[in-house]
Amino acid sequence: MTAGLATRARRPLRFLVAGAANTAFGLAIYPLLLWSSDSLHRHYLLALGLAQAISLCFAFTTYKLGVFRTRGNILREFGTFASFYLFNYAANWAALPLLVELAGLPPVIAQLGFTVLLIIGSWFWHNHVTFRRAQPGGATTAEPLEDRPHKSRQTAGNGVRTDLPDGTRHVRRGGSHEQGLP
Numbered sequence: 001m002t003a004g005l006a007t008r009a010r011r012p013l014r015f016l017v018a019g020a021a022n023t024a025f026g027l028a029i030y031p032l033l034l035w036s037s038d039s040l041h042r043h044y045l046l047a048l049g050l051a052q053a054i055s056l057c058f059a060f061t062t063y064k065l066g067v068f069r070t071r072g073n074i075l076r077e078f079g080t081f082a083s084f085y086l087f088n089y090a091a092n093w094a095a096l097p098l099l100v101e102l103a104g105l106p107p108v109i110a111q112l113g114f115t116v117l118l119i120i121g122s123w124f125w126h127n128h129v130t131f132r133r134a135q136p137g138g139a140t141t142a143e144p145l146e147d148r149p150h151k152s153r154q155t156a157g158n159g160v161r162t163d164l165p166d167g168t169r170h171v172r173r174g175g176s177h178e179q180g181l182p
């Protein structure tokens with residue numbers, strides 16, 4: 001298996017690990033904010049809003065850097081990322097009463113079912129929409145930097161320079177191999 005395919009195959013595992021970290025962070029930040037300040041304790045909805053905003057930024061960072069490993073496009077990616085969660089917050093508020101009141105499901109079971117759908121939808125949304133890569137000519141793809149082919153060029157000293165997605169350059173001259181910085 002090539003390095004790019006191996007890295008791509010590990011992406012769903014990285015997604016689940018990042019999701020677990022995001023969940024733990026999200027569960028911890030709200031009570032920490034409440035306990036950190038009497039004012040936030042009194043104004044618990046303000047603390048909730050702050051916790052959600054901080055958690056959203058934390059989750060974006062873990063997915064961007066740890067899972068999809070894209071570079072640039074921060075404003076576009078963050079806007080798309082945040083819109084996914086804002087839509088899902090609204091959908092959750094609409095779906096939960098329907099599942100509990102009309103379908104007769106216990107609230108915890110209904111919320112767990114919604115969360116499973118959110119996790120699956122999140123994978124596809126972020127993989128194909130949020131963290132897609134721009135291509136020459138304006139087309140986009142979800143292929144992150146580690147999966148893109150390396151660019152190789154002949155150098156003036158009869159060597160071959162390969163620019164890798166992580167920004168390093170490898171130069172091969174004859175039988176030797178040197179690694180340099182960007």
